[in-house]
Amino acid sequence: MKFSKLSLVSLAVASVSGKALNKRSGFSQGEPIADNGNGGPILGGTNLQLDLQNPDNLGAESTDAGTVPNLKWSFSQSKTRLFPGGWIREQVVTDIPASTDIAGAQQHLKKGALRELHWHRVAEWGYVYAGEVLVSAVDENGDYQVDRLQVGDIWYFPKGSAHTIQGLADENEYLLAFDDGNFDAIGTTFMVDDWITHTPAEVLAKNFGVNASVFTTVPAPDPYILNGTVTTANDTGAASGLFGNSSYVFHDSAAANVPVPGGGGTLKIIDSRNFPIATTIAATVVNLEPNGLRELHWHPNAAEWLYFINGTGRATVFLGSATARTFDFTSGDTAVFPDNTGHYIENTSATQNLTWIELYKADRVEDISLTQWLALTPSDIVANTLKIPLSVVTQLKKQKQVLIKG
Numbered sequence: 001m002k003f004s005k006l007s008l009v010s011l012a013v014a015s016v017s018g019k020a021l022n023k024r025s026g027f028s029q030g031e032p033i034a035d036n037g038n039g040g041p042i043l044g045g046t047n048l049q050l051d052l053q054n055p056d057n058l059g060a061e062s063t064d065a066g067t068v069p070n071l072k073w074s075f076s077q078s079k080t081r082l083f084p085g086g087w088i089r090e091q092v093v094t095d096i097p098a099s100t101d102i103a104g105a106q107q108h109l110k111k112g113a114l115r116e117l118h119w120h121r122v123a124e125w126g127y128v129y130a131g132e133v134l135v136s137a138v139d140e141n142g143d144y145q146v147d148r149l150q151v152g153d154i155w156y157f158p159k160g161s162a163h164t165i166q167g168l169a170d171e172n173e174y175l176l177a178f179d180d181g182n183f184d185a186i187g188t189t190f191m192v193d194d195w196i197t198h199t200p201a202e203v204l205a206k207n208f209g210v211n212a213s214v215f216t217t218v219p220a221p222d223p224y225i226l227n228g229t230v231t232t233a234n235d236t237g238a239a240s241g242l243f244g245n246s247s248y249v250f251h252d253s254a255a256a257n258v259p260v261p262g263g264g265g266t267l268k269i270i271d272s273r274n275f276p277i278a279t280t281i282a283a284t285v286v287n288l289e290p291n292g293l294r295e296l297h298w299h300p301n302a303a304e305w306l307y308f309i310n311g312t313g314r315a316t317v318f319l320g321s322a323t324a325r326t327f328d329f330t331s332g333d334t335a336v337f338p339d340n341t342g343h344y345i346e347n348t349s350a351t352q353n354l355t356w357i358e359l360y361k362a363d364r365v366e367d368i369s370l371t372q373w374l375a376l377t378p379s380d381i382v383a384n385t386l387k388i389p390l391s392v393v394t395q396l397k398k399q400k401q402v403l404i405k406g
């Protein structure tokens with residue numbers, strides 16, 4: 001039986017229903033063939049579903065140039081680790097070698113399940129996107145905090161803070177980020193039960209003032225995520241803080257979405273200016289309307305790490321020296337735009353918002369807008385450099401547009 005490429009494409013389109021597909025005008029769907037005749041069919045093995053999702057890998061964007069490494073990773077490509085109380089899948093520097101500043105993970109907890117007590121050699125940033133969780137933490141002054149987080153709420157534990165997380169709703173999930181791309185290396189996470197089982201019993205007895213036999217039931221190896229029941233304890237008196245605002249937590253309700261001059265969506269910045277403890281991870285949560293564009297810009301202070309929550313989009317990363325590469329994104333993708341590289345993000349759906357989170361290993365979010373730069377430079381200099389009419393330059397917007405309506 002013979003299948004034409006076209007019938008294979010329609011089969012694949014049917015079988016990836018739900019995953020949005022990117023069609024580029026002037027370019028064949030699922031094949032490296034441009035309407036101008038460049039390219040040709042793939043005769044060897046290929047993964048058609050990936051091809052359909054990533055037209056820019058097939059060369060759809062003629063302005064791309066040079067050898068640019070992969071800057072994208074889908075959590076669907078990560079190994080998922082399963083536990084009685086949930087799961088985790090990570091993206092670390094070995095997945096995207098350019099992502100040296102930040103590593104990320106999706107983590108899921110069932111009701112009552114616990115990410116066991118631990119601390120890290122790096123800072124941890126979390127964003128709840130489903131369910132509700134309880135975080136509990138203790139700092140070096142013996143100050144403790146117990147707080148309840150809902151969808152959109154964020155936490156930040158500085159390097160070394162002792163903490164634990166519990167799922168409160170039936171199913172709960174959040175994005176985790178760490179201010180070190182090599183986060184998963186040995187020695188970055190310290191589990192409480194791991195420490196106990198690797199300490200002499202008589203030392204434990206002396207340290208805690210109890211009978212050494214108490215600790216024979218401590219699990220080894222450590223369970224990482226364990227099942228349990230939702231806490232009812234009020235022994236620290238911290239329950240009164242359950243509904244309050246702790247310094248480790250930024251409640252979504254504490255900041256309004258900032259309306260942007262260009263229309264096109266909403267944006268929220270959470271960094272050390274409104275969330276003082278978050279000195280090493282600054283964040284922007286972006287909602288871009290159908291066909292909208294996050295305007296061309298770069299970040300003078302840090303690389304950008306991204307997590308796409310929902311929708312479909314694309315971005316071209318300009319790395320200087322006449323090199324650029326376009327990437328296609330869908331929900332569950334992560335990416336990194338290296339330090340100071342120019343880029344935009346476009347919503348390629350005509351119907352669905354594109355939502356994503358941007359993280360920077362920095363104390364604040366900073367960006368320079370290409371349009372604003374050109375508008376605030378002597379107009380004849382800009383016109384002469386780009387060889388474009390002066391009248392085009394003089395009407396450029398002097399205010400950052402941020403998100404432009406599609």
Ligand SMILES: *[C@@H]1O[C@H](CO)[C@@H](O)[C@H](O)[C@H]1NC(C)=O
Pocket residue numbers: 211212213
């Ligand atoms: C510690 O507990 C064990 C087991 O319950 C018991 O046999 C032992 O006598 C206890 N030791 C002390 C010092 O209380």
Ligand SMILES: *[C@@H]1O[C@H](CO)[C@@H](O)[C@H](O)[C@H]1NC(C)=O
Pocket residue numbers: 084227228229
């Ligand atoms: C955790 O799961 C195990 C195995 O299913 C079960 O025996 C135990 O009762 C559960 N514990 C809690 C606290 O839910």
Ligand SMILES: *[C@@H]1O[C@H](CO)[C@@H](O)[C@H](O)[C@H]1NC(C)=O
Pocket residue numbers: 234237238239240
């Ligand atoms: C927890 O204990 C504190 C202090 O004992 C008390 O003020 C508070 O009402 C208790 N909270 C709950 C939810 O029982």
Ligand SMILES: *[C@@H]1O[C@H](CO)[C@@H](O)[C@H](O)[C@H]1NC(C)=O
Pocket residue numbers: 243244245251253254
């Ligand atoms: C938490 O902080 C926000 C913003 O400052 C405020 O609107 C809210 O009332 C606070 N909630 C509590 C329980 O203190």
Ligand SMILES: *[C@@H]1O[C@H](CO)[C@@H](O)[C@H](O)[C@H]1NC(C)=O
Pocket residue numbers: 264265266287288289353
């Ligand atoms: C899309 O975003 C706009 C705000 O920019 C919002 O009003 C609208 O409800 C969003 N649509 C969906 C389906 O979330």
Ligand SMILES: *[C@@H]1O[C@H](CO)[C@@H](O)[C@H](O)[C@H]1NC(C)=O
Pocket residue numbers: 309310311331352353
């Ligand atoms: C994505 O948005 C659509 C509506 O535009 C909604 O039905 C869906 O639940 C969203 N998915 C996630 C993961 O937020």
Ligand SMILES: CC(=O)N[C@H]1CO[C@H](CO)[C@@H](O)[C@@H]1O
Pocket residue numbers: 022023024025291314346347348349350351
């Ligand atoms: C590059 C790309 O896919 N752009 C798309 C942006 O969204 C509009 C509306 O869906 C499309 O027409 C464009 O092709």
